[in-house]
Amino acid sequence: QVQLVESGGGLVQPGGSLRLSCAGSGFSFSSYSMSWYRQAPGKERELVAALSSTGGYTNYADSVKGRFTISRDNAKNTVYLQMNSLKPDDTAVYYCKARNSVDHVYWGQGTQVTVSS
Numbered sequence: 001q002v003q004l005v006e007s008g009g010g011l012v013q014p015g016g017s018l019r020l021s022c023a024g025s026g027f028s029f030s031s032y033s034m035s036w037y038r039q040a041p042g043k044e045r046e047l048v049a050a051l052s053s054t055g056g057y058t059n060y061a062d063s064v065k066g067r068f069t070i071s072r073d074n075a076k077n078t079v080y081l082q083m084n085s086l087k088p089d090d091t092a093v094y095y096c097k098a099r100n101s102v103d104h105v106y107w108g109q110g111t112q113v114t115v116s117s
Helices: none
Strands: 003-007 010-012 018-025 033-039 046-051 058-060 068-073 078-083 092-099 105-107 111-115
Touching: 003 092, 018 033, 018 092, 018 111, 033 068, 033 078, 046 068, 046 078, 058 068
Parallel strands: 010 111
Antiparallel strands: 003 018, 018 078, 033 046, 033 092, 046 058, 068 078, 092 105, 092 111
């Protein structure tokens, strides 16, 4: 059974940091590119950061460049999103996504991030 389980969300003050984790199981994690998306209330889901299967390619939304870092540990079947200098506009449900070369796609259930004083 394929699973992607996010963790690490919560409430943080503006300027603070959080690290999200997404643990995969039931599929060949190292063969999949991994991404983080987010969806704020009333808005469409948007790409935050993406990382290739080998970790050699990354892509970030302009709004998070220089603040967020995506990384992966294939030995632990886990992808991370380090989020620094958080802003209220970063408030959203954050989802991880796995995709392989033949477009098999899996999504996690999401984790809430709230940035507020």
